[in-house]
Amino acid sequence: MTYTRRDALAVGASGIALLASTRVAFAVTGEEAIAEFTGGAAAGEGGITIKAPEIAENGNVVPVEVDAPGAAEIMLVAPANPSARLASIKFGPKSGAQRISTRIRLAKTQDVTAIARMADGSFIMTSQPVKVTVGGCGG
Amino acid sequence: MADAKPRVKVPKTATAGEPITIKTLISHVMESGLRKDKKTGELIPQQIINRFTCDFNGENVVDMTLSGGVSANPYVEFDAMIDAAGEFKFTWYDDDGSVYEASKSIELA
Numbered sequence: 277m278t279y280t281r282r283d284a285l286a287v288g289a290s291g292i293a294l295l296a297s298t299r300v301a302f303a304v305t306g307e308e309a310i311a312e313f314t315g316g317a318a319a320g321e322g323g324i325t326i327k328a329p330e331i332a333e334n335g336n337v338v339p340v341e342v343d344a345p346g347a348a349e350i351m352l353v354a355p356a357n358p359s360a361r362l363a364s365i366k367f368g369p370k371s372g373a374q375r376i377s378t379r380i381r382l383a384k385t386q387d388v389t390a391i392a393r394m395a396d397g398s399f400i401m402t403s404q405p406v407k408v409t410v411g412g413c414g415g
Numbered sequence: 416m417a418d419a420k421p422r423v424k425v426p427k428t429a430t431a432g433e434p435i436t437i438k439t440l441i442s443h444v445m446e447s448g449l450r451k452d453k454k455t456g457e458l459i460p461q462q463i464i465n466r467f468t469c470d471f472n473g474e475n476v477v478d479m480t481l482s483g484g485v486s487a488n489p490y491v492e493f494d495a496m497i498d499a500a501g502e503f504k505f506t507w508y509d510d511d512g513s514v515y516e517a518s519k520s521i522e523l524a
Contacts, residue, residue: 337486354484358449362484365493368475372434372494376477379486381447412486413449 306355306389310401313351313364313391319401324350326390326404332382335412340388341377344400347392350376356386358413382406383413419443419464421517423505428524434494437469437476441507441515447483464489466508472501499523 310319327341342350351364365376374392382388389403424438441464448461463483469476476495495503500522507515 341492357484359447359483361482363479363481365477365479366475367477368470370471370474370476370495370497372436372496375494376479377490377492379490381484381486413447413484 304360306353306360309351309353309361310389310391313393314399317399319391319399321400321402324390324392324400324402326388326402328388328404328406330405331407331409333409335382335384335408335410337379337412338382338388338406338408339377339379341375342390342392343373343375344390344392344394345374346394347374347400348395349393350374351391351393352378352380353389353391354380354382354386355389357381357383381412382408383411384408419507419509419513419515421505421507421515423503423517423519425503425519425521428522429497430524431498432496434496435521436492436494437503438490438492439467439469439505439517440488440490442488443507443509445481445483445485445487445489449483462510464507464509467491468506469493469495470504470506471495471497472499476503497521497523 324344332338344350349366352362353360354362362380367374385407387403387405391401419441421441426435429435443464446459446462450459452459464481467479477493502518502520505517
């Protein structure tokens with residue numbers, strides 16, 4: 277496929293527009309992400325566990341597992357990432373256990389945080405420090 | 416990302432009332448939008464799977480929102496509990512509007 281000058285200009289313009297919009301979306305700190313999730317409510321402790329490696333050699337692929345029995349939704353936050361909000365998962369009626377295991381990117385050494393919204397609307401939170409040898413967020 | 420290939424591991428049978436573990440993986444770059452093109456120095460636009468859902472016989476198991484902070488080839492492991500034979504349906508939503516689907520049927524033991 278060959279690109280004409282006009283195509284190149286159009287692609288460039290849309291790219292800039294996209295950048296402008298994503299920049300705003302990315303400026304989310306850990307505190308903001310947590311506040312947005314909890315709506316400002318205080319989060320308790322206990323009843324939620326994170327399993328993550330103490331040292332992650334490759335920040336691009338860090339396996340984490342969060343277990344929060346009785347949770348309706350779990351959110352994962354990496355406070356020192358350019359975009360702190362990692363993922364959130366809602367459990368439906370056919371869910372077997374309130375547990376999620378996935379792989380995340382970490383920009384640098386930080387406390388990976390998980391917050392759970394319980395079925396009764398309260399929140400619980402925990403965090404675990406992960407040392408990152410090589411960061412995984414580009415740049 | 417037409418080459419996104421979903422892979423799903425579901426046990427063939429389940430016991431009613433006991434949780435089963437489901438493992439899912441989809442090949443996808445999960446371009447975070449923060450990486451720079453080494454040649455031009457410009458940021459590569461974000462392209463990720465932004466949502467993943469799993470349903471069983473039309474009832475939701477999990478509904479997950481993903482960000483650029485999830486590793487490439489997003490892997491998700493979770494538990495389901497069923498009381499009848501049926502079909503699991505998995506759906507991944509791409510930023511570019513593509514939707515990738517997979518399904519697995521399961522019997523009761």
